[in-house]
Amino acid sequence: NAGVTQTPKFQVLKTGQSMTLQCAQDMNHEYMSWYRQDPGMGLRLIHYSVGAGITDQGEVPNGYNVSRSTTEDFPLRLLSAAPSQTSVYFCASSYGPGGPEAFFGQGTRLTVV
Amino acid sequence: KQEVTQIPAALSVPEGENLVLNCSFTDSAIYNLQWFRQDPGKGLTSLLLIQSSQREQTSGRLNASLDKSSGRSTLYIAASQPGDSATYLCAVSEGNQFYFGTGTSLTVIP
Numbered sequence: 001n002a003g004v005t006q007t008p009k010f011q012v013l014k015t016g017q018s019m020t021l022q023c024a025q026d027m028n029h030e031y032m033s034w035y036r037q038d039p040g041m042g043l044r045l046i047h048y049s050v051g052a053g054i055t056d057q058g059e060v061p062n063g064y065n066v067s068r069s070t071t072e073d074f075p076l077r078l079l080s081a082a083p084s085q086t087s088v089y090f091c092a093s094s095y096g097p098g099g100p101e102a103f104f105g106q107g108t109r110l111t112v113v
Numbered sequence: 114k115q116e117v118t119q120i121p122a123a124l125s126v127p128e129g130e131n132l133v134l135n136c137s138f139t140d141s142a143i144y145n146l147q148w149f150r151q152d153p154g155k156g157l158t159s160l161l162l163i164q165s166s167q168r169e170q171t172s173g174r175l176n177a178s179l180d181k182s183s184g185r186s187t188l189y190i191a192a193s194q195p196g197d198s199a200t201y202l203c204a205v206s207e208g209n210q211f212y213f214g215t216g217t218s219l220t221v222i223p
Contacts, residue, residue: 033210042117042202043213050209058210090156097209100145100164106156 002026006091006105013081013112021076021108023091029103031094032074036060036087037107043090049074050097081112115140115207119214126193127222134188134217136203141181144206148177148188151200151216160201161188193221 007022025032033048045058049068063085065077078085091105116139126132136146145164149157161170161177163186169178176189186203200218204211
């Protein structure tokens with residue numbers, strides 16, 4: 001059982017480049033979300049989805065785009081990378097927004113230079 | 114907006130000690146509270162989940178309690194071991210998201 005799989009694990013981008021962080025889960029969870037983790041700030045919600053075709057913004061959505069065409073996949077797109085987007089990104093899934101339990105991927109460490 | 118605070122930010126204890134990590138939250142209208150462990154450069158591993166109707170959960174040497182009315186949770190670790198060294202995060206589930214504290218970095222000294 002793979003759980004939540006994120007790719008890539010590490011990425012370096014130049015300012016202005018775009019890229020997609022991939023997230024896939026095999027637990028048939030309806031709820032998926034993306035967080036970024038920055039020192040001293042905890043994890044902050046970027047975007048979330050409550051099911052295929054349904055997405056919404058979280059606390060820090062600017063500069064990011066998401067779509068949910070299948071239950072399994074929830075990619076995060078950086079449209080034009082900025083140094084402020086240097087962070088560790090985590091994808092999570094659960095049966096619903098209230099859990100009961102959230103499962104996390106191993107993270108993507110992104111550096112924008 | 115829900116705010117989650119964890120105290121202390123860092124803790125260093127000798128092996129074998131029992132210890133308590135604290136988590137407080139501002140809005141009691143939560144679905145559940147979850148404790149996670151994060152090792153350096155790794156993802157989050159779920160340790161314990163407490164539903165809003167529950168008061169505590171136990172797993173091995175770990176015991177987590179929840180007092181919704183006062184907005185507090187504690188994670189008790191018994192007989193600490195060097196392998197317990199990690200960052201411990203608490204998160205509350207409310208509305209459409211989980212709100213995280215900034216974590217407690219625990220070091221257990223052999």
